[in-house]
């Protein structure tokens with residue numbers, strides 16, 4: 001079956017509250033319940049069912065063999081990356097307007113969409129051990145944020161995410177096993193790690209860092225349509241799916257502020273120092289290069305008047321002492337220099 005274009009739809013904009021903004025920074029993550037409408041989740045799940053049954057295919061990727069028993073077909077994949085570059089529905093999910101509304105408030109206003117992942121996580125499939133996402137996806141300055149969309153109920157039993165609250169303030173630990181060139185190597189006393197994402201705590205060298213936050217690791221149990229937003233520094237993990245029948249599917253997008261430099265293209269080559277031109281401008285504007293969505297999903301790259309519009313810059317102003325000694329905001333006094341931006 002050929003993948004269909006996704007018809008543009010109208011959504012009620014989502015407004016992040018001050019409390020949610022503070023929670024995101026205090027906890028390192030934020031759950032927004034019911035952000036994605038049920039009909040969109042239903043549509044995506046039908047697509048995932050079709051993939052697993054071999055009724056839909058992923059260009060360039062081998063589908064489950066036709067003669068495999070249905071229960072074996074379900075285990076054909078654990079996860080698939082970057083499908084937004086080959087399937088319109090994945091591009092639509094990566095650029096879902098309600099997800100972007102939240103990102104615009106948390107890390108924007110300019111948002112670049114970098115990566116997508118689909119987790120199948122059927123009963124018995126494994127989780128992912130302690131890791132920090134910015135270890136894998138560097139952005140400079142680091143503004144990385146994940147948006148984890150629940151497609152099924154995610155519970156402790158079927159392998160939901162676990163977040164180590166407080167660890168969002170940790171630097172990104174570089175490794176000495178050569179798995180990634182990233183990390184905050186400039187810090188004098190930082191101890192390099194090994195085996196990030198390894199589910200064996202005794203091998204994963206982020207375990208002692210996570211243990212600094214003993215008692216603060218929390219499970220993020222969510223329902224379909226709920227979205228978990230989490231920054232690139234928080235140490236998090238998921239366990240294996242221990243349920244007998246309940247899959248734990250999820251769609252995960254990664255984003256950054258579109259004014260960050262992104263020397264990353266999912267391991268694929270790019271020209272020059274940054275790969276910003278490979279990633280889609282989702283909201284706002286940027287002085288850096290960016291890509292267009294391949295399947296025309298509406299976003300700032302192709303509809304700047306709708307998703308990229310910004311208020312016009314105001315006249316330059318300064319914080320200056322008033323006659324009574326209090327600080328007030330005043331227009332600059334020196335008009336000719338102000339126009340050139342000279343103080």
Ligand SMILES: O=C(O)CCC(=O)C(=O)O
Pocket residue numbers: 119127128133146148159160161236237238250252
């Ligand atoms: O969904 C999972 O099991 C792991 C996802 C994760 O850790 C991530 O998206 O960074």
